[in-house]
Amino acid sequence: MWISGAEVKQLPMQGAAWENVKAAADGDLGAPKISDQNSSHDVNTLAVALVYARTGDRQYRKKAADAIWSAVGTERGGTALALARNLLSYVIAAELIDFKTYDRARESRFRSWLMKVRNEPLGSKAVSDQTLIGSHERGATNGGGMAGASRVAVAVYLQDERDLIRAALVMKGWLGDRSAYPGIPAPDFGPEDVGKGLRFGGSKPDLSWQADPSAPVGVNPKGAKKGGHSIDGALPDDMRRGGSFRWPPTYTQYPREALSGYVAMAELLYRQGFEVYGWSDRALLRATRFLWKLDRAFPNESWWEPEIPIYWVVNYRYRARFPVADATALGRNVGWTSWTHSPQRR
Numbered sequence: 001m002w003i004s005g006a007e008v009k010q011l012p013m014q015g016a017a018w019e020n021v022k023a024a025a026d027g028d029l030g031a032p033k034i035s036d037q038n039s040s041h042d043v044n045t046l047a048v049a050l051v052y053a054r055t056g057d058r059q060y061r062k063k064a065a066d067a068i069w070s071a072v073g074t075e076r077g078g079t080a081l082a083l084a085r086n087l088l089s090y091v092i093a094a095e096l097i098d099f100k101t102y103d104r105a106r107e108s109r110f111r112s113w114l115m116k117v118r119n120e121p122l123g124s125k126a127v128s129d130q131t132l133i134g135s136h137e138r139g140a141t142n143g144g145g146m147a148g149a150s151r152v153a154v155a156v157y158l159q160d161e162r163d164l165i166r167a168a169l170v171m172k173g174w175l176g177d178r179s180a181y182p183g184i185p186a187p188d189f190g191p192e193d194v195g196k197g198l199r200f201g202g203s204k205p206d207l208s209w210q211a212d213p214s215a216p217v218g219v220n221p222k223g224a225k226k227g228g229h230s231i232d233g234a235l236p237d238d239m240r241r242g243g244s245f246r247w248p249p250t251y252t253q254y255p256r257e258a259l260s261g262y263v264a265m266a267e268l269l270y271r272q273g274f275e276v277y278g279w280s281d282r283a284l285l286r287a288t289r290f291l292w293k294l295d296r297a298f299p300n301e302s303w304w305e306p307e308i309p310i311y312w313v314v315n316y317r318y319r320a321r322f323p324v325a326d327a328t329a330l331g332r333n334v335g336w337t338s339w340t341h342s343p344q345r346r
Contacts, residue, residue, distance in 0.1 A: 001156040001268055002092045003340050008053040010345065016326055017339035024336075025051040025060060032071040034086040035078025041071065042089040043335040049093035050336060064097045069106050072113050079123040080135045084146035087117070087132070088264060088333045091153040114154050133163075137170055140183060140198040140218050140237040142254050144174070145261025146333055152268040168274050171265055174198060174218035176280035183216040200237050208245035209236035218262075222281040230293075233286030235259075251301040255291055256308060259284070260332050263310040270317070277317050285318045292322055312337035316345070 012018055024047035032041045045067040052060035068090050075083045091114070100107040118132045132154075135147035148167060155164040173181025184197040186205035193199070200207060200216035207213035211224035211231060220234045229247045235255040239245075242252030266276045266284055277284060288311070295304035306323045309331035315322055326338060 001095055001153060001271060002334075003096075005053045005096065007345070008050060008096070008340070011054060011339060011342075012344070013054065017336075017342065021047045021050055021336050021339050024048075025063075029063075029067055032067065032074050034071055034075040035082050037079065037082035037085050039082075039086050040330050041067065042086045043330050043333075045071075046089035046093045046096075046334065047336055049096040050340070053096045061097050061102060064093050065099060065102055065106070068094050068097075068099065069103075069110065072110060075117060075120065075122065080130045080132060080147065081143045083117065083120075083122060083132055084135060084143060084150050084261070085333050087150040088146075088153050089335070091150070091157050092334070095157060111158065114158060118151060118154050134194055136167065137195050138193075138199050140174060140200050140216070141241070142238055142258035142261055144198070145258050145265060147261070149261050149264040149268060149333060152265050152272075156268060156272060164269075164272060167265075168269055168276070170198070171262070171269060171276060172279055174262070175276075175283040176217045176219055176221055178215060178217065183218070185213070185216060202237070202240065206240040206244055207236070209234055209239040211236075217280075219280060219283040219287050222286065231290075233283070233288075233290035235287055235290075248298050249294065251298075251303065253302070255287075256303070256305065257332060259287060259291070259314075260308065260310045260334075262287075263313050264334050267313050267317070282318070284314065285320065288314045288320070288322060309335045309337040312341040316341040316343065 024044050029044040030041045033039050045064055048060050048064040048067060052064055071090055094110065099110065121130055123130045132147050132151055136144055136151050139147060148171060152164065152167045155167060169180045182197040183200045184193055185207060186199055186201035189199040207216055209231065210216045211220045218235060220231050220236060222232055224232045226245060227247060235258050238254035238258045239249060241254045243250035263284055269276045291303050307325040311322050311324045314320060315324060
């Protein structure tokens with residue numbers, strides 16, 4: 001779903017990127033706690049699975065399997081966002097070690113947990129939209145992207161084609177194809193609308209970053225301008241979290257975090273045959289370029305952080321050359337992409 005065992009076996013076993021993966025796999029993974037949205041146990045577990053896939057060393061397979069199993073149930077007491085951030089890497093790791101063949105009994109229980117956890121109400125509200133799937137189908141911000149990536153990974157792992165297709169439609173709508181799955185401005189969005197469209201604008205609401213506030217989308221369309229400034233590729237529902245439209249924009253890290261979720265989801269969907277990288281005039285490339293241009297225009301802010309793992313995926317799929325760190329490691333939901341998605345892999 002992310003990278004195959006055969007592809008991993010072609011990756012180099014030298015250099016800073018490999019050394020980072022290996023060091024994480026050999027080290028203390030930390031405590032499994034999906035309810036902690038800042039946990040790194042999940043991404044460290046992925047490192048162990050990657051090292052097993054590359055070396056075939058059985059001690060790494062055991063360590064990864066134990067780590068995956070130890071995380072089951074630790075989502076309790078947390079939020080849907082924490083689950084969204086922390087689930088993806090465990091599912092990828094389970095596929096990489098072929099968990100079912102290694103330990104059929106535990107994998108069967110893991111599979112049952114995945115079926116349940118994607119619809120488990122979490123958080124103080126604990127209502128239907130505060131589930132992994134509900135967050136994806138309702139949320140147009142970074143949390144929706146994180147939820148969507150984990151949702152797709154679970155659908156692939158469980159071979160749930162129906163939910164996979166449904167998730168792809170939501171993604172297509174977020175990227176700008178409102179005929180696939182529409183956006184609904186916040187004042188008109190009620191509990192009954194979960195599953196009918198994405199909620200835009202927040203509680204205020206604020207649609208000022210939208211190219212067309214009457215038809216909100218997750219990524220502004222190609223050529224969009226406002227006040228004489230290009231907002232082509234802007235992520236309106238995350239940009240407004242820094243403040244209403246103004247130029248220069250008020251800095252916020254949320255668009256960058258949103259890309260971490262939505263690009264990860266795109267990679268998962270792409271490997272299942274969806275041409276997501278081309279959707280809505282290559283929306284994800286335009287979104288990445290928008291942040292990079294902001295960073296060049298306003299260098300005193302931190303619009304671009306080259307160590308963000310997902311930028312390696314953008315460069316790999318679009319054959320782009322956005323600045324990236326040589327040995328990117330941990331991300332919010334996935335990591336080690338300077339090794340798995342290096343240009344040398346092509």
